[in-house]
Amino acid sequence: MSLSTPVKICLCCGKPVKGRADKKFCDDACRNTYNNEIKAKSHYSSYVRNINNSLLKNRKILEELLPDELGMLKLPQEKLVQKGFLFTYHTHTYTNKKGDTYFFCYDYGYLPLENNWYLLVKRKEG
Helix, strand or coil, X not given: CCXXXXXXXXXXXXXXXXXXXXXXXXXXXXXXXXXXXXXXXXXXXXXXXXXHHHHHHHHHHHXXXXXXXXXXXXXXXXXXXXXXXXXXXXXEEEECCCCCEEEEECCEEEEECHHHXXXXXXXXXX
């Protein structure tokens, strides 16, 4: 008496899948292809991707302008704009005890000052 197990088929290419009982794909390439196709079909995917790209670009600009050894730096708005910084996008805000609101792109942030100047800061770890 033999118990035959049903043959699992790869969700991407249709080839037989060998391995764990919960395995759905024959290899990593098929898994990646399948998941990329699912993401591409989502009508929000390009919108979310564009926002994430803008956030990462903003962070990179702040990181480039603020050397590690300084900790903070004051500079005019046009310097940020020249680099392509988009003030519309930030990950979170922080309001200190004085009531000043800092805008952050992950671990780098800025505080709007008077006369279109900004104070760039990096979040302290810990």
